[in-house]
Amino acid sequence: MSFKNLRLIEPILKALDEEGYETPTQIQQKSITPILDHKDILGCAQTGTGKTAAFTIPILQLMHEQRVASNSRVRTIDVLILTPTRELAIQIGDSIAAYGRHLSLRHHVIFGGVSQHSQVNAIRSGVDILVATPGRLLDLMQQGHITLSNIKFFVLDEADRMLDMGFIHDVKKVIAKLPAKRQSLFFSATMPPEISQLADMLLKNPVKIEVTPVSSTAEMIQQAVYFVDKNEKQDLLIDILKDKSIESLLVFTQMKHAADKLSKRLNASGIYAAAIHGNKSQNARQSALENFKNKRVRVLVATDIAARGIDIDQLSHVLNYELPNVPETYVHRIGRTGRAGASGIALSFCSREEKAYLRDIERLIKKSVPIKEWQGNGSVQSHGKQANSLVNNENVRFNKRMTIQKRDRVLV
Numbered sequence: 082m083s084f085k086n087l088r089l090i091e092p093i094l095k096a097l098d099e100e101g102y103e104t105p106t107q108i109q110q111k112s113i114t115p116i117l118d119h120k121d122i123l124g125c126a127q128t129g130t131g132k133t134a135a136f137t138i139p140i141l142q143l144m145h146e147q148r149v150a151s152n153s154r155v156r157t158i159d160v161l162i163l164t165p166t167r168e169l170a171i172q173i174g175d176s177i178a179a180y181g182r183h184l185s186l187r188h189h190v191i192f193g194g195v196s197q198h199s200q201v202n203a204i205r206s207g208v209d210i211l212v213a214t215p216g217r218l219l220d221l222m223q224q225g226h227i228t229l230s231n232i233k234f235f236v237l238d239e240a241d242r243m244l245d246m247g248f249i250h251d252v253k254k255v256i257a258k259l260p261a262k263r264q265s266l267f268f269s270a271t272m273p274p275e276i277s278q279l280a281d282m283l284l285k286n287p288v289k290i291e292v293t294p295v296s297s298t299a300e301m302i303q304q305a306v307y308f309v310d311k312n313e314k315q316d317l318l319i320d321i322l323k324d325k326s327i328e329s330l331l332v333f334t335q336m337k338h339a340a341d342k343l344s345k346r347l348n349a350s351g352i353y354a355a356a357i358h359g360n361k362s363q364n365a366r367q368s369a370l371e372n373f374k375n376k377r378v379r380v381l382v383a384t385d386i387a388a389r390g391i392d393i394d395q396l397s398h399v400l401n402y403e404l405p406n407v408p409e410t411y412v413h414r415i416g417r418t419g420r421a422g423a424s425g426i427a428l429s430f431c432s433r434e435e436k437a438y439l440r441d442i443e444r445l446i447k448k449s450v451p452i453k454e455w456q457g458n459g460s461v462q463s464h465g466k467q468a469n470s471l472v473n474n475e476n477v478r479f480n481k482r483m484t485i486q487k488r489d490r491v492l493v
Contacts, residue, residue, distance in 0.1 A: 082105060083103060083105075084097050084103070084104075087109075087113045087117075088113075088114060089113070089138065090142055092145070092184055093138060093141060093181070093183070096183055099182075100180075105131070105134075106130055106131035106135075107130065107292045108131050108290065109134055109135045111124075111290045111292070114139075115288040115290075116135075116136065116140070116143070116264075117139045117142065119264055120286075120287070121264060121266065121285050121286065121287040122136070122268070122284075122290060123267050123280050123284055124136075124267065124268040124269070124292075125270070125271070125272050125289075125290065125291040125292070126291070126292040130292055133172065133173055133176045133238075134180065135268070136238075136268060137162075137176050137177050137180055137181075138180050140210070140234050140236070140266075141184060141210075143234065144160060144184075144209055144210065144234075145181075145186060147159070148185070155207075156207030156208060158210075158211045158227065158229065158231060158232065159231055159233045159234065160188075160211065160233070160235075160236070161218075161229060161255075161259075162211070162212045162213070162236040163213055163215060163218070163237050163238065163252065164212065164238045164239060165214065165242045165243050166214065166242075167192040167194060167214060168370070169238070169239060170190050170191075170192050170213065170214055171192075173190070173212045174188060174190035187210070188208065188211070189203040189210075191211065192214040192217050193217040197217070201221065204221070204226055204227060205226075215243070215251035215255060219251055219255065222255075222258065229255070229260075231260075232259050232263055233263055234264050235256075235263050235264070235265045236265075236266045237252065237265070237267045237268070238268050239270070240267055240269040240276045240279070240280075241269045241271045241276050241409070253279075256283060265283055265285075265287075267280050267283075270409075270412065270416070271409040271412065271413075301425060302418060302424070302425045302426070303424070304427045304428075304450045304451065305427075305428050305450065305452070306428075306430075306439065306452055306453065307429070307430050307453055307454075308432075308452070309430050309431070310432060310433075311433075314430050314432070315346050317430065318402065319346075319347070319350050319352065321428075322379075327379075327397070328379070328397065329373065329376060329380075329381075329398065330379065330380045330399070330400055331373075331380075331396060331400070331417055332380055332382045332383070332399075333382075333384070333385065333400065333414050334382060334384060334402050335385075335403045335406075337358040339402075340356040340358050340384055343402065344380075344382045347380055352379060352380060353377070353380070354379065354380035354382060355369035355372060355373065355378045355382070356381075356382045357381060357384075358383065369381065382402075385405065385410055396417055396418045396425065397418060397424075397425055398425070398428065399415050399417050399418045399425065399426070399427045399428070400428045400430070401427070401428070401429035401430065403430070403435070404431055404435040404438040404439055408438070408441040408444070409445065411429075411442045411445070414427075415427035428453070
């Protein structure tokens with residue numbers, strides 16, 4: 082199937098061709114036509130499957146057709162796309178600009194952490210499509226700069242992350258201001274019960290689209306776990322990075338201070354690294370991301386919140402420096418690699434304190450994560466005998482690895 086089979090208008094097809102897009106992904110194939118038919122959508126798809134294009138492309142077409150039919154020069158905010166992070170909001174804005182470059186529509190992106198002056202001026206000059214994070218949107222609504230009374234299309238992107246970040250109450254406040262008659266599109270990588278309940282309340286006879294089961298991980302991603310003491314993780318990471326084939330590595334930490342500490346240690350060891358998290362300024366975050374994309378920085382250390390929305394082509398390696406305590410987050414994290422059918426490698430460090438997290442992850446993905454041992458010479462070996470599920474053997478495996486490490490001082 083090609084995009085030409087999806088009833089898209091010529092200006093959009095031209096833009097897609099200029100972007101080098103020929104074949105729609107599964108989520109795009111299943112979403113675009115129902116959205117063009119004015120259906121509500123409940124979409125569940127793994128990160129990297131093309132959700133952004135799945136909703137921006139048909140919305141651009143519907144808005145263009147509406148604008149032509151009305152022949153009105155007055156611009157009101159007819160589309161609201163709500164997303165959890167600044168990085169993801171910027172990414173969506175870039176996608177709108179790319180796919181809608183041959184349409185006479187205006188969009189703007191608003192988020193917190195920067196002055197609202199330019200955002201307010203852009204809204205006053207007239208905007209058709211608004212991409213926003215919840216906090217800044219509510220601020221500008223309360224100040225009277227934004228009204229949602231004309232919204233015809235509402236998109237809630239990364240709904241599960243909204244819940245994780247504590248934005249669910251803000252989301253409900255926004256939804257309360259939307260007109261009852263609208264088309265609503267919900268997209269999420271996972272569907273925890275709270276999100277399903279919210280969708281049931283807000284969507285009208287939605288078309289349900291599930292490209293990949295919520296518990297699954299991309300088949301092209303090679304997963305592996307190292308068992309290591311918490312205080313030796315830095316040494317292990319530095320040793321692993323002696324492998325020159327790892328050109329770019331996205332590293333996840335749980336806390337902001339841990340990201341900063343690890344980044345400083347790597348730089349002190351001669352490995353160019355940068356940290357990205359919520360306490361960084363917008364300019365600092367964008368600079369770090371650009372340097373990573375352009376390979377001026379080899380390692381990007383990120384927290385989950387800051388990393389959501391990072392879209393990097395051909396990212397080969399991801400590392401869970403600290404395992405997440407929410408197993409679905411593991412699926413999100415490793416989904417930053419192995420995107421669009423490419424292969425990828427997802428490594429994890431597991432200390433004694435984190436073994437319960439690994440157990441929960443293996444239960445969710447319904448398979449064991451293979452064990453890797455570090456030989457200290459720039460090569461990685463699989464453990465000789467594949468263990469059964471960690472659920473049954475976690476203590477035996479962990480204790481054995483730690484015994485080997487203490488005896489031979491071999492990092493594993």
